[in-house]
Every structure is written in C-alpha cells, then in structure tokens.
Amino acid sequence: MPAILESQNKVQKISILGATGSIGQSTIDVVSRHSGQFKVFALTANRNLELLLAQAKACQPEYVVVADETCYKQAKQLFSQANLHCEVLVGQEGLIQVASATDVDIVMAAIVGAAGLLPTLAAAKSGKKVLLANKESLVMSGDLFIQAANDNNAQLLPIDSEHNAIFQCLPVDYKYGDLASSGISKILLTGSGGPFLNTPLTDLSSVTPEQACAHPNWDMGKKISVDSATMMNKGLEFIEARYLFGLKAQDIEVVLHPQSIIHSMVQYVDGSVIAQMGNPDMRTPIAHALAYPERIESGVKPLDFSTLANFSFSQPESARFPNLDLAIQASKAGQYATTVLNAANEISVQAFLQGQIGFTQIAQVNQECLQQTSSHVLDSIDAVIASDQAARACTQNIIKGFNFQSIKDAS
Ligand SMILES: NC(=O)C1=CN([C@@H]2O[C@H](COP(=O)(O)OP(=O)(O)OC[C@H]3O[C@@H](n4cnc5c(N)ncnc54)[C@H](OP(=O)(O)O)[C@@H]3O)[C@@H](O)[C@H]2O)C=CC1
Ligand SMILES: CC(=O)[C@@H](O)[C@H](O)COP(=O)(O)O
Numbered sequence: 001m002p003a004i005l006e007s008q009n010k011v012q013k014i015s016i017l018g019a020t021g022s023i024g025q026s027t028i029d030v031v032s033r034h035s036g037q038f039k040v041f042a043l044t045a046n047r048n049l050e051l052l053l054a055q056a057k058a059c060q061p062e063y064v065v066v067a068d069e070t071c072y073k074q075a076k077q078l079f080s081q082a083n084l085h086c087e088v089l090v091g092q093e094g095l096i097q098v099a100s101a102t103d104v105d106i107v108m109a110a111i112v113g114a115a116g117l118l119p120t121l122a123a124a125k126s127g128k129k130v131l132l133a134n135k136e137s138l139v140m141s142g143d144l145f146i147q148a149a150n151d152n153n154a155q156l157l158p159i160d161s162e163h164n165a166i167f168q169c170l171p172v173d174y175k176y177g178d179l180a181s182s183g184i185s186k187i188l189l190t191g192s193g194g195p196f197l198n199t200p201l202t203d204l205s206s207v208t209p210e211q212a213c214a215h216p217n218w219d220m221g222k223k224i225s226v227d228s229a230t231m232m233n234k235g236l237e238f239i240e241a242r243y244l245f246g247l248k249a250q251d252i253e254v255v256l257h258p259q260s261i262i263h264s265m266v267q268y269v270d271g272s273v274i275a276q277m278g279n280p281d282m283r284t285p286i287a288h289a290l291a292y293p294e295r296i297e298s299g300v301k302p303l304d305f306s307t308l309a310n311f312s313f314s315q316p317e318s319a320r321f322p323n324l325d326l327a328i329q330a331s332k333a334g335q336y337a338t339t340v341l342n343a344a345n346e347i348s349v350q351a352f353l354q355g356q357i358g359f360t361q362i363a364q365v366n367q368e369c370l371q372q373t374s375s376h377v378l379d380s381i382d383a384v385i386a387s388d389q390a391a392r393a394c395t396q397n398i399i400k401g402f403n404f405q406s407i408k409d410a411s
C-alpha cells in the first residue's frame with residue numbers, strides 16, 4: 001500500500017485534555033462513533049473522578065490524569081476496584097506528559113482557563129494535531145504559541161465554533177494575515193448576545209449565576225457561559241481570531257445573531273459572504289477538526305430549514321456589554337493587556353459564581369485591574385505566567401474592596 005494511504009488508515013491516538021467537561025464529553029461522543037479511526041490514549045479531569053471512571057470504562061485509555069495527590073489516591077482505588085489498568089498521572093506534569101507523548105497523534109485541548117496553557121503549548125511544541133478549544137491559551141500567549149506551533153509543524157485546528165466556521169469559509173490557500181490576496185474584505189464574528197440580550201439594563205446588577213449560566217442556545221461549562229452573558233466570550237474570541245488567522249483589529253466586525261445558526265462569516269470584495277451554518281452543537285466543529293480534511297458523521301441533527309425561525313442581526317450595545325469593548329481595547333494594547341484581562345476575568349467570574357460580586361461588577365473589576373497594570377513586554381512563557389499571576393493577585397485585592405453584600409441588602 002502507498003505510504004500516504006497507509007498513514008490515512010492508521011488508527012489515530014488522541015489525548016483528551018478536559019475530558020469530563022462539556023467539550024471533552026462531546027469529543028468522546030464523536031470519537032466513539034469512529035472507533036476504527038480513533039483510539040483514546042489519555043483522558044484528563046481535574047476532580048470529577050466519578051465521570052472520569054465512567055469514561056475510562058467506556059474508552060479504555062492508557063493514561064488518565066487527575067488534579068493532585070489526593071485525587072491520585074482516590075483514583076487508584078476506584079480504578080483498581082473497577083479492574084481498570086490504565087496508569088494514573090497527576091497535575092500539570094501529567095497533563096504535559098499525555099499532551100506530548102510520542103504515541104499521540106491528536107490532542108483535544110479542552111481544559112478551561114489558564115490551566116490549559118502549558119499542556120496545550122506542550123502539544124504544539126511536540127508537533128501534534130492540536131484541536132484548540134482552550135481559547136485562553138491563545139489569548140495569553142498568542143504570538144509565542146503560534147510561533148511554537150509553526151516551528152514544530154503542529155497542525156492547529158480551531159474548535160471554537162466561530163473560528164472553526166471562519167476556517168471553513170476561508171479559501172483553502174489562505175495565507176496567514178493576507179486577506180487582500182484572497183479578496184477578503186472582512187471577517188464577521190457572530191455572537192448570540194447570551195441570556196441577557198433583551199434584559200432591561202437596570203436589572204443586570206441583580207441577575208443570578210444560575211440565570212447567567214442558562215445560555216439560550218449552547219450547553220457549556222459555567223465559566224464560558226458567564227463569559228457569553230457578559231460578551232467577554234466574544235472579546236476573547238476577537239483576540240483568538242486575530243492570532244489564529246493573523247488579523248488586524250479592523251479586519252473583524254462583531255455581529256449579534258441571537259439564533260446561533262450562522263457560526264461566523266467571511267465577506268469578500270466582490271460582495272459575496274460565505275457563512276458556515278448548523279445546529280448549535282459542538283460535535284460539528286469537533287468532527288470537522290478530528291477528520292480534517294475529510295468529513296465524518298458527528299451525530300448532530302441536520303438543519304431543518306422548514307422549521308427555522310427568522311434570522312436576525314444587530315450590533316452589540318457598549319452599555320450592555322462593556323467587557324466586549326474592554327477585550328477589543330486590550331487586543332489593540334497588546335499581549336500584556338490580553339493576558340491581564342484574561343486573568344482578571346477568570347477571578348471575577350469565579351467571584352460572581354461564588355456570590356462575592358454582582359454580574360455588572362465583573363466588567364468593573366476587569367477594567368480596574370487593567371487600569372492598575374502598566375504596559376510590559378511578554379517575550380517568554382515565563383513572563384506570561386508571571387503577568388497572569390500578578391493580575392490574579394491584583395484582581396483579588398480589587399474584589400476585597402467591593403462591598404457586594406451591602407448592595408444586595410439595599411436592593
Ligand atoms: N463548551 C463549549 O461549547 C465551548 C467551550 N470552549 C472552550 O473550551 C474550553 C472548555 O470549556 P468547557 O468544556 O465548556 O468547560 P467545562 O467547565 O465544562 O470543562 C472543563 C474541563 O477542564 C477540567 N479542568 C478544570 N480546571 C482544571 C485545572 N485547573 N486543571 C486541569 N483540568 C481542569 C475540568 O475537570 P473537572 O470536570 O474534573 O472539573 C473539565 O474536564 C474553554 O476554554 C472554553 O472557552 C470553546 C467553545 C465552545
Ligand atoms: C459554542 C461556542 O463556540 C461558544 O463560544 C459560543 O460562541 C457561545 O455563544 P456566544 O455567541 O453567546 O458567546
């Protein structure tokens with residue numbers, strides 16, 4: 001058999017980082033539909049050992065990774081009781097090991113937040129096919145990350161639905177950062193506006209975490225759900241798109257599309273607009289990236305145009321979504337600002353979910369942290385991590401100064 005066909009037929013081994021999360025579970029679903037094509041090498045969780053055990057029973061990985069020594073002891077016991085013989089690894093070292101192991105072909109990077117940076121980068125540095133869901137790693141380390149992927153011939157495929165859509169709408173010979181040669185005039189980044197698109201502005205300060213996490217179209221983890229509600233998610237995606245496709249800030253327009261059927265569009269100079277559409281189900285971009293450049297079945301219901309409601313489009317209001325403007329400003333300011341904003345936002349979203357601050361204070365805290373940070377150069381991953389840590393400490397201090405309880409009591 002010619003070598004090229006042999007390599008196409010080889011079963012590809014995949015490490016799923018963040019397997020117990022929303023993207024991780026959807027990935028396992030798609031991979032399980034194609035067991036002749038993909039084999040799970042490793043599954044990782046933070047602390048959800050019960051789900052990890054169930055997934056390991058179904059996928060029979062060679063490795064699992066858990067948060068720390070306590071989880072390690074519990075996992076060892078659970079796995080041996082279940083007669084599962086996979087090796088249990090721990091923490092960042094374990095994550096990096098399964099992301100860069102020689103046997104691994106594909107890494108699904110689906111840990112949430114900055115915790116995903118080093119394992120995702122390790123996959124890129126090891127020249128893997130990297131399926132990138134963890135947008136925060138690009139937001140923090142954009143140029144360094146893209147450079148590492150290029151230097152090591154890693155194949156970076158976007159999982160974020162908008163970026164996967166843009167990737168599908170770009171010409172196959174698109175040259176990084178060169179819109180003009182492909183006759184592209186603009187990238188239209190769509191966003192739903194989240195659960196509070198039509199909520200009176202005066203009610204936003206008292207919305208609850210439960211309401212903020214109830215996304216109208218997508219079933220996602222809590223952090224990204226809150227980000228969708230503040231539109232910080234679209235801000236992070238604006239930054240992610242710039243690094244993934246080499247775009248200038250003015251190349252991107254954010255368009256509200258509350259139905260989440262169009263996942264983003266590319267506008268060409270001749271007036272054509274190419275859109276990627278589908279039901280809002282992450283198994284589509286996951287299947288697309290897993291099999292790229294081929295197509296495989298994903299389990300997603302086909303779009304039924306006879307039942308689709310109207311499509312609508314509008315511009316996001318700054319007063320409703322201050323986090324979106326903050327992220328665009330940070331993107332223009334540079335890598336230090338996007339790293340600081342990402343860290344501040346992780347802390348402020350967590351504080352909101354824990355009832356320490358109100359919904360509208362998320363953006364206030366983020367803005368305050370950016371204002372307290374002076375411009376600095378991030379020319380190494382160590383510098384990125386130091387900047388992330390400093391911004392987290394700064395944000396914690398800002399939150400201590402807020403008195404949310406008195407605001408709640410007064411209302
Ligand atoms: N959900 C979606 O539809 C989309 C998600 N994304 C991006 O994908 C990523 C994952 O999102 P989502 O699946 O929704 O998130 P979830 O919160 O559902 O899942 C997060 C996963 O990461 C693990 N995890 C959390 N903290 C750590 C840590 N400190 N170290 C190691 N592992 C950790 C969790 O483990 P445990 O379960 O044990 O806590 C879980 O497996 C995010 O970056 C998000 O922005 C992008 C587009 C769409
Ligand atoms: C599924 C996905 O990619 C999410 O990032 C989604 O985009 C969230 O919806 P919003 O458009 O409301 O941010």
Ligand SMILES: [Mn+2]
Pocket residue numbers: 160161162237
């Ligand atoms: Mn998205």
